[in-house]
Amino acid sequence: MARPRGFDEKQVxxxxxxxxxxxxxxxxSLEDLMRVSGLGxxxxxxxxxxxxxLFLRAxxxxxxxxxxxxxxxxAEAPRALDALRKILEPPIGDGxxxxxxxxxxxxxxxxxxxxxxxxxxxTYETSTALIADGVARAQREGDLPADADPIALARALLAxxxxxxxxxxxxxxxxxxxxTARSLAGQLLPDHHEG
Amino acid sequence: MARPRGFDEKQVxxxxxxxxxxxxxxxxSLEDLMRVSGLGxxxxxxxxxxxxxLFLRAxxxxxxxxxxxxxxxxAEAPRALDALRKILEPPIGDGxxxxxxxxxxxxxxxxxxxxxxxxxxxTYETSTALIADGVARAQREGDLPADADPIALARALLAxxxxxxxxxxxxxxxxxxxxTARSLAGQLLPDHHEG
DNA sequence: CGAGTTCTTGACTGTCCGGTCCAGATTAAG
DNA sequence: CTTAATCTGGACCGGACAGTCAAGAACTCG
Numbered sequence: 437m438a439r440p441r442g443f444d445e446k447q448v449x450x451x452x453x454x455x456x457x458x459x460x461x462x463x464x465s466l467e468d469l470m471r472v473s474g475l476g477x478x479x480x481x482x483x484x485x486x487x488x489x490l491f492l493r494a495x496x497x498x499x500x501x502x503x504x505x506x507x508x509x510x511a512e513a514p515r516a517l518d519a520l521r522k523i524l525e526p527p528i529g530d531g532x533x534x535x536x537x538x539x540x541x542x543x544x545x546x547x548x549x550x551x552x553x554x555x556x557x558x559t560y561e562t563s564t565a566l567i568a569d570g571v572a573r574a575q576r577e578g579d580l581p582a583d584a585d586p587i588a589l590a591r592a593l594l595a596x597x598x599x600x601x602x603x604x605x606x607x608x609x610x611x612x613x614x615x616t617a618r619s620l621a622g623q624l625l626p627d628h629h630e631g
Numbered sequence: 632m633a634r635p636r637g638f639d640e641k642q643v644x645x646x647x648x649x650x651x652x653x654x655x656x657x658x659x660s661l662e663d664l665m666r667v668s669g670l671g672x673x674x675x676x677x678x679x680x681x682x683x684x685l686f687l688r689a690x691x692x693x694x695x696x697x698x699x700x701x702x703x704x705x706a707e708a709p710r711a712l713d714a715l716r717k718i719l720e721p722p723i724g725d726g727x728x729x730x731x732x733x734x735x736x737x738x739x740x741x742x743x744x745x746x747x748x749x750x751x752x753x754t755y756e757t758s759t760a761l762i763a764d765g766v767a768r769a770q771r772e773g774d775l776p777a778d779a780d781p782i783a784l785a786r787a788l789l790a791x792x793x794x795x796x797x798x799x800x801x802x803x804x805x806x807x808x809x810x811t812a813r814s815l816a817g818q819l820l821p822d823h824h825e826g
Numbered sequence: 827c828g829a830g831t832t833c834t835t836g837a838c839t840g841t842c843c844g845g846t847c848c849a850g851a852t853t854a855a856g
Numbered sequence: 857c858t859t860a861a862t863c864t865g866g867a868c869c870g871g872a873c874a875g876t877c878a879a880g881a882a883c884t885c886g
Contacts, residue, residue: 438853438862460739462657466844476865477845483863487844535738539797543730543738544655546800556801591798591811592818598797599790602734605741606751608786616786623787623818633832635883661874671835672875678833682874 445483448473453494457537460544461491491541492551498537499559506566516573517580520625523567523597526617527604535605539598564590580625589624596620640678643668648689652732655739656686686736687746693732694754701761711768712775715820718762718792721812722799730800734793759785775820784819791815 451472455464466477466487473480484490506519513519527533534540542556567590574580580589600617608616646667650659661672661682668675679685701714708714722728729735737751762785769775775784795812803811 440853441863458742460657460742462655462739463743479864481845532742534742540738542800543735543797544657547653547655547727547729548658553802557803560798560801560803585810585814588810588814591803591807592791592814595794595798595811595815596791597794599792599794602738602793602797603755603786603790605737606755607748608752608755612786615780615783616790619780619783619787620790620819633883636833674834676875
């Protein structure tokens with residue numbers, strides 16, 4: 437009884453997310469969003485609401501995916517410590533260094549946008565909980581000292597990961613980044629053979 | 632032979648810096664800058680050039696001050712380790728949590744503004760060198776293991792500091808922030824009594 | 827006191843942006 | 857085929873913004 441949509445919602449959200457990721461929120465115009473999504477203004481507004489709502493949709497999708505990846509890595513790792521080490525792997529991709537969309541957005545908008553700040557807060561609480569579970573498992577598996585506080589260590593790992601991502605954004609060369617990551621991993625996740 | 636300036640350049644730059652710090656670059660309008668500086672558009676343009684140049688001036692002043700503080704802390708500390716520990720103190724101020732202006736600016740503009748990115752790169756190279764000096768001194772003073780690479784540890788400390796600042800921006804409560812800072816400091820700057 | 831130079835103010839401009847809206851296209855149901 | 861409902865694209869609008877400019881104010885020097 438009506439014309440069906442001519443686009444795939446997930447594809448559009450992915451394209452939009454990449455645009456926001458590359459350029460930031462303020463520096464992304466509606467024209468940019470139309471270009472990367474292939475949609476007209478009317479369609480975007482009818483389907484997702486205004487720019488801010490569209491951004492939040494893309495951001496929530498991003499953090500959701502990140503958490504899924506983390507959960508999966510922890511579930512698939514033969515030992516939890518392996519998955520924890522991945523968190524501190526040097527963020528050297530092939531593409532441009534655009535950091536973490538959630539971190540970028542928090543720093544750009546956090547002061548003025550309570551929704552983004554709240555989402556950031558919840559996101560990192562969830563991340564902390566996931567990582568803390570991994571830490572606890574690694575402790576049971578004898579790979580981490582049993583006397584450490586899993587949550588404090590999880591937050592330290594998160595902070596270290598964000599710091600690494602940030603250093604990467606500043607253009608630090610790959611070798612230095614790798615050395616830094618190794619240094620952090622070596623001290624936060626020391627080898628600990630069951631004893 | 633001419634009318635003297637009716638404003639103090641440093642006061643204006645400080646006010647402008649605070650405005651950019653609170654709201655970010657894009658979210659700061661010329662009207663904001665006029666309000667916080669008390670100057671008219673013409674005066675701002677005549678004295679500092681356009682918005683971008685003014686921003687760079689404020690940013691350079693900020694990083695310069697940061698480095699001065701770091702140098703001073705290292706010079707005044709009876710033991711270098713004391714100054715290094717300060718780097719990882721939980722960033723809980725009395726005012727709003729606005730993080731580090733340099734980090735905020737890098738994440739907001741780094742992708743599109745080579746000048747900012749370059750400045751960030753140089754800034755963190757300088758910070759790394761200053762901290763590495765402190766690490767080397769702490770090693771000589773017997774407060775840190777002598778076999779560690781000062782530069783790698785310096786970068787790890789910087790990354791941890793930035794990570795902490797970021798966690799603070801997300802609204803993490805003071806207790807958790809303090810615990811995280813303690814956890815990071817405890818593992819990156821372990822007690823090491825001369826042996 | 828007068829003249830010349832710099833500073834200051836705010837009105838003005840052209841551009842761009844987010845958001846609205848409507849007219850036409852496209853589809854399914856009757 | 858008609859009809860109704862939805863989708864689509866782009867023209868349009870009001871506002872905000874960065875940047876310009878010119879006229880007047882303020883000060884110093886002679």
